[in-house]
Amino acid sequence: MVSNSLAAQKHYSPNSIHTEKACISIGREDKRIIRLKDLSAIMAEEENQNELVADIAPFDPTKKKKKKKVVIQDPADDSVDSLAEKTENLSVSEGLEATFSGKKKKKKPGHSDLLSDEKESIGEDVDDQPGDDEEAGEIVLQQLPWEGTDRDYEYEELLGRVFNILRENNPELAGDRRRTVMRPPQVLREGTKKTVFVNFMDLCKTMHRQPEHVMTFLLAEMGTSGSLDGQQRLVIKGRFAPKNFEGILRRYVNEYVICNGCKSPDTILSKENRLFFLRCEKCGSGRSVAPIKAGFVARVGRRKAGT
Amino acid sequence: MSDLDLQVPAAFDPFAEANADNSGAGTKDYVHIRIQQRNGRKSLTTVQGLKKEFSYNKILKDLKKEFCCNGTVVQDPELGQVIQLQGDQRKNVSTFLVQAGIVKKEHIKIHGF
Numbered sequence: 001m002v003s004n005s006l007a008a009q010k011h012y013s014p015n016s017i018h019t020e021k022a023c024i025s026i027g028r029e030d031k032r033i034i035r036l037k038d039l040s041a042i043m044a045e046e047e048n049q050n051e052l053v054a055d056i057a058p059f060d061p062t063k064k065k066k067k068k069k070v071v072i073q074d075p076a077d078d079s080v081d082s083l084a085e086k087t088e089n090l091s092v093s094e095g096l097e098a099t100f101s102g103k104k105k106k107k108k109p110g111h112s113d114l115l116s117d118e119k120e121s122i123g124e125d126v127d128d129q130p131g132d133d134e135e136a137g138e139i140v141l142q143q144l145p146w147e148g149t150d151r152d153y154e155y156e157e158l159l160g161r162v163f164n165i166l167r168e169n170n171p172e173l174a175g176d177r178r179r180t181v182m183r184p185p186q187v188l189r190e191g192t193k194k195t196v197f198v199n200f201m202d203l204c205k206t207m208h209r210q211p212e213h214v215m216t217f218l219l220a221e222m223g224t225s226g227s228l229d230g231q232q233r234l235v236i237k238g239r240f241a242p243k244n245f246e247g248i249l250r251r252y253v254n255e256y257v258i259c260n261g262c263k264s265p266d267t268i269l270s271k272e273n274r275l276f277f278l279r280c281e282k283c284g285s286g287r288s289v290a291p292i293k294a295g296f297v298a299r300v301g302r303r304k305a306g307t
Numbered sequence: 308m309s310d311l312d313l314q315v316p317a318a319f320d321p322f323a324e325a326n327a328d329n330s331g332a333g334t335k336d337y338v339h340i341r342i343q344q345r346n347g348r349k350s351l352t353t354v355q356g357l358k359k360e361f362s363y364n365k366i367l368k369d370l371k372k373e374f375c376c377n378g379t380v381v382q383d384p385e386l387g388q389v390i391q392l393q394g395d396q397r398k399n400v401s402t403f404l405v406q407a408g409i410v411k412k413e414h415i416k417i418h419g420f
């Protein structure tokens with residue numbers, strides 16, 4: 001890599017007399033190696049991304065999470081059952097889901113429930129998230145996997161049970177992250193050249209960020225201009241798909257909302273002597289964040305005579 | 308092998324920014340690759356922040372040849388020289404710059420959607 005960059009420096013320095021062919025051949029030779037590297041880099045990146053965006057499941061308006069389970073009440077085990085039930089409800093209603101609503105995960109009743117619950121509390125699963133808070137009123141009940149049999153309890157099952165009880169009595173100890181739902185961006189086309197981001201304000205509120213800040217970021221990233229209209233919608237010049245907004249918002253959340261320490265979106269962005277600081281409400285850690293710079297914006301469109 | 312490890316950028320290194328700041332120029336260290344929409348389905352890619360030692364015209368020449376697109380070097384009063392290319396060449400440009408050893412992968416920031 002070092003020799004390569006040296007070569008590049010020579011090649012692209014203004015007064016080099018290298019023949020182009022030689023340099024190109026160097027480039028070619030290296031290409032294959034670098035491809036490989038790139039691939040691994042990309043893969044690693046993806047892995048990391050997955051990790052880091054642990055609470056940011058992709059937007060998917062179509063796939064709304066519904067936890068519906070069969071209710072099988074066993075009078076003998078009533079206390080545990082009702083307890084578990086409460087726990088479930090609790091986790092659903094308290095779970096402000098992390099950003100964009102979650103993927104649906106098929107669930108087998110019983111056993112897998114406990115398993116995934118336990119995973120959830122450990123906080124490593126991406127796709128198993130409690131639904132929106134409006135969906136709290138659904139039927140949620142749980143059956144202990146060993147019920148009706150006299151087999152041995154499995155470790156995971158017991159672990160799940162412990163976590164359920166823990167969550168019931170001391171939710172903060174179970175390591176349950178509160179999750180914030182971000183609705184998918186609603187986007188309309190205004191004419192052929194403008195795009196209207198309808199629920200922009202809504203999303204700013206869920207992220208607890210100043211709309212101006214979010215707007216600056218969006219516009220800088222998209223390399224365009226825009227403004228808020230009378231109904232507090234963001235009108236942007238250019239044509240953009242909801243997917244585009246989603247990507248940029250995700251980057252915004254990673255950079256300006258999520259706490260690096262605990263991944264909580266419960267943070268405050270403040271400006272202290274010209275620097276922006278992000279302070280976490282959950283763990284108290286803070287970090288500075290880069291100011292938003294628009295960077296170079298090329299002039300597009302009609303040229304004026306004279307310039 | 309160690310070389311390969313170096314190439315792998317930690318996607319979320321909390322100290323990345325701090326380190327970049329320590330190395331002197333701060334955020335200016337990054338090479339920014341941006342996209343801009345033009346009329347219709349046309350777009351424009353801009354590359355800002357390459358080291359001054361490089362001959363922008365030579366890089367541009369190779370970029371144009373490689374991606375079969377037109378382009379130009381513009382002089383910006385604040386940001387210095389910026390390469391402009393026709394079309395969305397963000398991925399292309401970034402791989403090219405890394406392959407040619409002009410910029411390290413972790414110093415490239417791709418903007419846009």
Ligand SMILES: [Zn+2]
Binds near residue numbers: 259264280282285
């Ligand atoms: Zn935190």
